[in-house]
Amino acid sequence: MERLKFVGKRLLYMIVMLFGVATMVFILTKLIPGDPVVANLGQRAMSNPEVVAAYRAKYGLDQPLAVQYFMYMGNLLHLDLGTSIRTNNEVLFELKRCFPATIELALMSIILATIFGILFGIISAVRRNSILDQGVRVISVTGVSIPSFWFALLMLYFLYYKLHLFPGPGRLSNTFSAPETVTGLYVLDSLLEGNTAKAMDALSHLLLPSIVLAAFTMGLITRTTRSNILDVMSTDYIRTAKAKGLSEAGLILKHALGNALIPVLTVIGLGLGNLLGGMVLVETIFNWPGVGQFAYESVTAADYPSIIGVALLIALNYMVINTIVDILYGIIDPRVRCS
Amino acid sequence: MKKKLLALFMSLAVVVSFVGCGGGSGSGSAAESSAVGSAANGGSTGGESADNGSADGGNTVVIAMEGEGLETFDPGYVYEKYAHVVMNACYENLFKFYGNEGTAQPCLADTYEFSEDSLTLTVTLKDGITFASGNPMTSADVAFSINRCKNLKGNPSIMTDTIDSIETPDEKTVVFHLTEPDSAILSKLTYNALAILDSEVAKENGATDAEDASSADTARNYLDGTSAGSGMYVLTKYTPNEEIVLEKNANYWGENASNVDRYVIQLQGDANSQMMTLSTGDIDVALNLTDDTVSELEGNDSVAVLNDPTKTVAFVMMNMDESIGGQVSDPKVQQAIRKALDYKGTQEIVGSGTVTPYSLIQDGFMGSKGTRDVNYTNIEEAKQLLADAGYPDGFDIDLTVTDLAFEGTPLTDLAQKVKDDLALIGINCNIVTQSWAAGYGDAYRDGTLGFTVMYWGVDYADPNVQLEFLPGNSVGLRAGWQADMDPDIAALSKACMEATDDADRTAVLEQIQDATYEYGPFIMIAQAPAHFGYNTRLTGVAVSDPYTLDVTMINIA
Numbered sequence: 001m002e003r004l005k006f007v008g009k010r011l012l013y014m015i016v017m018l019f020g021v022a023t024m025v026f027i028l029t030k031l032i033p034g035d036p037v038v039a040n041l042g043q044r045a046m047s048n049p050e051v052v053a054a055y056r057a058k059y060g061l062d063q064p065l066a067v068q069y070f071m072y073m074g075n076l077l078h079l080d081l082g083t084s085i086r087t088n089n090e091v092l093f094e095l096k097r098c099f100p101a102t103i104e105l106a107l108m109s110i111i112l113a114t115i116f117g118i119l120f121g122i123i124s125a126v127r128r129n130s131i132l133d134q135g136v137r138v139i140s141v142t143g144v145s146i147p148s149f150w151f152a153l154l155m156l157y158f159l160y161y162k163l164h165l166f167p168g169p170g171r172l173s174n175t176f177s178a179p180e181t182v183t184g185l186y187v188l189d190s191l192l193e194g195n196t197a198k199a200m201d202a203l204s205h206l207l208l209p210s211i212v213l214a215a216f217t218m219g220l221i222t223r224t225t226r227s228n229i230l231d232v233m234s235t236d237y238i239r240t241a242k243a244k245g246l247s248e249a250g251l252i253l254k255h256a257l258g259n260a261l262i263p264v265l266t267v268i269g270l271g272l273g274n275l276l277g278g279m280v281l282v283e284t285i286f287n288w289p290g291v292g293q294f295a296y297e298s299v300t301a302a303d304y305p306s307i308i309g310v311a312l313l314i315a316l317n318y319m320v321i322n323t324i325v326d327i328l329y330g331i332i333d334p335r336v337r338c339s
Numbered sequence: 340m341k342k343k344l345l346a347l348f349m350s351l352a353v354v355v356s357f358v359g360c361g362g363g364s365g366s367g368s369a370a371e372s373s374a375v376g377s378a379a380n381g382g383s384t385g386g387e388s389a390d391n392g393s394a395d396g397g398n399t400v401v402i403a404m405e406g407e408g409l410e411t412f413d414p415g416y417v418y419e420k421y422a423h424v425v426m427n428a429c430y431e432n433l434f435k436f437y438g439n440e441g442t443a444q445p446c447l448a449d450t451y452e453f454s455e456d457s458l459t460l461t462v463t464l465k466d467g468i469t470f471a472s473g474n475p476m477t478s479a480d481v482a483f484s485i486n487r488c489k490n491l492k493g494n495p496s497i498m499t500d501t502i503d504s505i506e507t508p509d510e511k512t513v514v515f516h517l518t519e520p521d522s523a524i525l526s527k528l529t530y531n532a533l534a535i536l537d538s539e540v541a542k543e544n545g546a547t548d549a550e551d552a553s554s555a556d557t558a559r560n561y562l563d564g565t566s567a568g569s570g571m572y573v574l575t576k577y578t579p580n581e582e583i584v585l586e587k588n589a590n591y592w593g594e595n596a597s598n599v600d601r602y603v604i605q606l607q608g609d610a611n612s613q614m615m616t617l618s619t620g621d622i623d624v625a626l627n628l629t630d631d632t633v634s635e636l637e638g639n640d641s642v643a644v645l646n647d648p649t650k651t652v653a654f655v656m657m658n659m660d661e662s663i664g665g666q667v668s669d670p671k672v673q674q675a676i677r678k679a680l681d682y683k684g685t686q687e688i689v690g691s692g693t694v695t696p697y698s699l700i701q702d703g704f705m706g707s708k709g710t711r712d713v714n715y716t717n718i719e720e721a722k723q724l725l726a727d728a729g730y731p732d733g734f735d736i737d738l739t740v741t742d743l744a745f746e747g748t749p750l751t752d753l754a755q756k757v758k759d760d761l762a763l764i765g766i767n768c769n770i771v772t773q774s775w776a777a778g779y780g781d782a783y784r785d786g787t788l789g790f791t792v793m794y795w796g797v798d799y800a801d802p803n804v805q806l807e808f809l810p811g812n813s814v815g816l817r818a819g820w821q822a823d824m825d826p827d828i829a830a831l832s833k834a835c836m837e838a839t840d841d842a843d844r845t846a847v848l849e850q851i852q853d854a855t856y857e858y859g860p861f862i863m864i865a866q867a868p869a870h871f872g873y874n875t876r877l878t879g880v881a882v883s884d885p886y887t888l889d890v891t892m893i894n895i896a
Contacts, residue, residue: 038780040410042418044798045494046784047813054492054553086410087579088559097579153611161615168616171581174401174603178578287607289580297407297580302776 003330007323014319018312022076025311026069029304036061036085039302059085072308081312082305086298091309094294099313100184101171102283102290106275108210113217114268118261120218121225122252128230136222143219149281152212156285159208166208169287173201209286213279217271224267228260262333269325276317398895399601400877402888403613404626406580406606413562414534415487415546418494420796420887421626423531424604427886428585429471430534430568433462433481433513434525436800436885439703442841443525443801447476447535447569457520457839462513469592470537470569478507483538483548490552495532498799520837522844526801529885537567571595571891572602580606585890597879598894610747617642617872624880626888628870629747630690636872645871646692647882650701653689653745653753653794655680655862660819664789666736668819670858671728677862678721679764683713685756685864689748692868698852699809699859701866703884704802705841706848711856711863721764733765738790740772741779745794746867753864754792786817792864800885802848806832808861809851818860828854 036059037052045051056062060071075082081091117140124136159166167173171186176198179189187206190199232238233256241255280292291310298306408419417426435446445451449465468476482505489499501521506514517524527533536546544567545557566574571591576584583604587595605622607613613625614632618639628636628644636642657673658664666672686693697708725733740754751772758768768790773779782788795814797804807814810829811822822829831851838844855861871888873880879892 033777034774035776035781038784039776040494042494042497042798043795044497044807044813045418046780048497051492051494051496058553088411088563094579156612156615161619164619168619168621169607169609169612170605174399174605174621177576177584178581285609285612287581287605287609287612289578289606293407293580300407300776 003327007327010319010323010326014316014323017319018315019073019076021315022073022308022312023069025308026072026304029307030065030068034302036302036304039300040085059083072305081309084298084303084306086301086303086306091305094306095291095309095313096184098289098291098294101288102276102292104185104187105206105209105213105288105290106272108206109213109275110217110268110272112210113214113221113271116214117218117221118225118264120222121264122229122257124222124226125229125233126248126252136226140219140222143215144223145219146215148212148216148279149285151215152209152282152285155208155212167201167205169285171202171205171288172198173205176201209282209288212282212286213275217267217275220267220271221264224264225260228263229256232256232260258332262329265325265328265332269321273314273318273321276321277314398599399603400599400624400890400893400895401603401605401622402624402626402890403605403607403616403622404887405608407608409579409606411559411563412566412574412577413559414484414532414536414568415491415552415556415562416493416495416559417532423886424626424888424890425574425583425585426531426534427570428572428602428890429566429570429574429588430531430536431570432529432531432534433464434529436526436529436883439800439882439884442705443529446529447481451525453839457522457837458517460515460517460524462515464511464513466511467592468569469590470540470567471573471588471590472537472540472567473590474537474539476535476537476569477510478513479510480535480538481505481513482507483541483546484536485533486548487536487541487546487552487556488532490548490550491556492553493532495530495798498527498530498533501527520839522836522839523799523801523803526799526803530799531886534568537569540567571597582606595891596894597891599890602890614872617874620874623874623877624888624893625872626869627747628872630870633691633870633872641875642872643875643880645873645880645882646690646868647871648692648694648702648866649746649869649882650703650800650884651746651794651796651867652696652701652863653685653748653750653792653865653867655757655864656788656791656793656818657860657862658786658789658819659821659824659860660786663787663819664860666728666730666734667790668860669728671724672730673860673862674857675721675724675728675764676761676766677857678715678717678724679760679766680757680862680864681716681760682711682864683716684760685753686713688752688756689745689865689867690870692870694866696863696866698856699805699861699863700802700848700852701797701805701863704805704848706802706845708849708852710866718763725764725766730765733767735767735769736790737771738768738792739779739782739788740770740792741775741783742772743775743794745865746869748867750792750794757792757864783817786819788817794867797884802844803835806835806851808855815860820860825859828859 037055038046041055060068072082084091084094087094120136120140124133127133160168179186179193179198182189182192186202187199190202238251238256241251280296283290283292295310298310404421404424409422410419411417412422412425414430431447433446433448434443437444447464447468448462451460451462453460464478470476485499485505489496501517501519501524503516503518508514541558544561547556549555564577569592571588572585573588575586585602587600608627610627610629610632613627614635616622617625618636633644636644657667659668661668682695686695694702695711695713696702697711700707702710738754738758740750743750745753754770758770761768806812809815809832810820810825812832831847835844835847838847869882871882876896878894878896883889
């Protein structure tokens with residue numbers, strides 16, 4: 001009951017915050033210089049007053065700012081995010097189209113980052129100051145500091161172009177067509193279609209961009225896991241457990257890891273939120289039609305409804321993830337539950 | 340513990356490698372197919388899992404091209420450069436360019452005739468033309484398509500500026516009444532936005548050619564996902580930022596000489612990715628290579644490269660209005676700048692295949708006087724001209740530039756080159772960068788930029804597009820070049836419009852180029868090349884001015 005109350009409260013906050021975000025982004029997009037007419041009409045067309053007037057009228061840009069705002073917020077109440085100035089499609093439709101690609105990539109990345117990050121963190125902590133520890137630390141620092149677009153090109157160049165170990169850019173090989181959309185996640189949809197070869201192909205296309213995107217979060221998780229395990233290992237209850245003769249593996253897995261993972265959960269949550277916002281450069285290099293590319297194109301076209309739509313989506317991602325992380329805190333750590 | 344961790348790590352590594360190599364072998368098989376002449380042929384891969392091949396196991400060609408900016412495939416709105424690849428395959432026009440040289444030739448038109456006063460163009464349609472739907476094409480479809488484009492008031496509606504009204508006296512005849520003689524009307528009618536739509540299908544899906552079409556027409560979303568034309572191919576799938584699929588039109592009315600059954604167009608903007616996927620055989624044609632990536636392909640026998648000039652030009656603009664242009668509004672200073680610029684160096688920055696137009700008309704257009712001699716640069720002469728203008732020690736000036744790229748070369752790079760060149764004669768440029776959508780575009784349109792480097796892509800393949808640079812016309816006015824400043828040059832614009840005879844028009848175009856060779860607010864500094872790469876199993880791949888790539892001309896050898 002308490003937990004339901006907690007979730008209900010968070011949902012209410014989320015709705016209020018989303019309207020706040022919408023208002024803020026709406027004002028900001030109107031404040032910054034940028035004219036959709038200039039961004040979208042050609043050099044000759046923008047000199048034609050009749051064409052410019054028709055364009056402004058079509059997208060309500062000829063209305064006073066206050067009218068535009070109240071119209072937008074009114075529509076938002078009906079979950080109508082408006083029409084994209086650039087593509088002429090509903091913004092909701094565009095987000096539904098590109099978000100699954102980002103979700104699929106983000107989930108794969110966060111899974112890889114979490115598995116390898118925690119694993120490396122444990123190894124590093126257990127073998128503190130050994131060559132293994134130094135090696136893991138080099139990997140994690142590299143992962144955090146390497147520019148993702150450069151890492152993407154590097155990975156593509158060596159692992160795809162030179163060594164042919166991974167498939168090239170795109171979500172599927174040319175030999176497959178996209179599966180019937182159920183979830184928009186190609187691996188899952190291919191499995192639902194009963195085509196395991198296509199699912200494997202989609203999975204293999206996910207790997208290289210996922211590894212690139214996972215590098216940063218994995219570095220953070222490794223470092224957080226290592227430092228937290230080292231902290232926990234020096235606490236009294238671990239010393240007591242050790243004195244009782246518990247094996248090193250039992251000590252870490254049963255007693256230390258649970259406590260050490262709480263801050264790691266925050267890092268994973270933030271990492272996932274970050275990934276779900278889309279990564280423009282990596283998406284461009286890997287020809288991945290996700291939210292990042294959509295956001296970039298919307299910004300360059302001064303496509304205000306789409307920009308606000310993406311901002312709302314990103315805000316919603318963080319809110320949902322934070323709520324889930326808060327709930328998970330309670331599950332992992334009874335002290336949080338009590339408080 | 341150590342062993343357990345090691346075992347867990349190794350298991351994960353094996354899983355990752357297995358899946359990775361699985362995919363790799365998939366793409367590898369495509370690469371192998373490429374070597375034997377069937378890259379990306381869905382049919383060749385076969386099997387129940389490979390479902391992207393033609394149903395009959397036919398030939399598939401995979402093209403990679405820039406997807407950013409692709410907004411629509413509705414003929415009434417289409418304007419972006421790469422959309423023409425698709426439009427030209429799926430739709431047809433009354434006239435068409437069958438190569439980069441020469442003039443527009445009849446396509447759907449059988450015969451055409453201008454009235455003596457050049458104010459009426461009568462076109463007769465060929466017999467037996469049908470749309471992909473099977474509907475026969477009539478003059479009503481032609482009138483509907485062109486009126487719709489005009490009344491939608493979108494980007495390409497400017498193509499119909501000189502069309503006053505359209506009459507259809509019978510099913511085969513279309514009569515265009517023009518507002519003024521327009522020597523480029525046939526070229527304009529080749530433009531994809533004036534392609535002929537199946538009006539019955541279009542109307543069923545919300546299209547209208549009424550005067551209020553800009554608000555009443557609702558067919559765009561339908562036409563973005565499918566085509567309703569008479570072209571050799573049909574648009575069967577469009578996933579934004581991902582891929583476009585074209586299938587051969589089974590109901591094509593003419594002879595489809597291409598043996599390509601299916602095109603998969605991957606929207607892949609990154610030049611490095613295009614180079615790698617072309618090299619491995621995953622794609623057959625790459626449309627957005629750069630100088631660097633082209634050099635990476637050297638020595639690859641299965642890949643051929645094209646570095647051919649387009650009609651896109653970069654230019655320096657010096658405002659003629661002294662209150663805006665300051666020192667650069669002086670014709671002597673303008674000529675000094677013209678003499679100081681290093682055209683050869685600029686060509687090297689833009690890449691192999693770049694040329695410098697003789698003057699306002701690009702090399703390759705009808706009536707063009709070709710290219711400017713790269714040794715035109717003369718620093719001593721430039722210094723003297725500057726001294727004659729009253730600036731023996733030069734001067735300081737802002738050079739505004741925007742965040743756009745000129746066929747892959749950032750305009751900021753060109754501005755830096757102009758700055759370096761002018762420093763040699765004492766003109767110190769302060770480069771001011773402004774975003775296109777956030778300031779520069781408005782200032783450029785309103786003619787308030789004093790000194791800038793910009794580029795111009797042609798709307799339709801006709802030298803008349805360059806008339807906009809003349810005094811009193813849209814681009815001329817952006818440089819503060821009023822018609823009354825140079826009435827003789829301004830008059831050439833009208834003369835060119837009225838010269839419906841090619842020889843007469845060529846003569847006027849040559850006059851325009853001579854008049855602006857060493858005079859005026861514009862200096863054309865480079866005509867950009869396109870860098871294409873393609874698998875040598877294909878024939879007919881060529882850089883096309885009007886269509887970027889004319890896929891109807893491609894065959895698999």
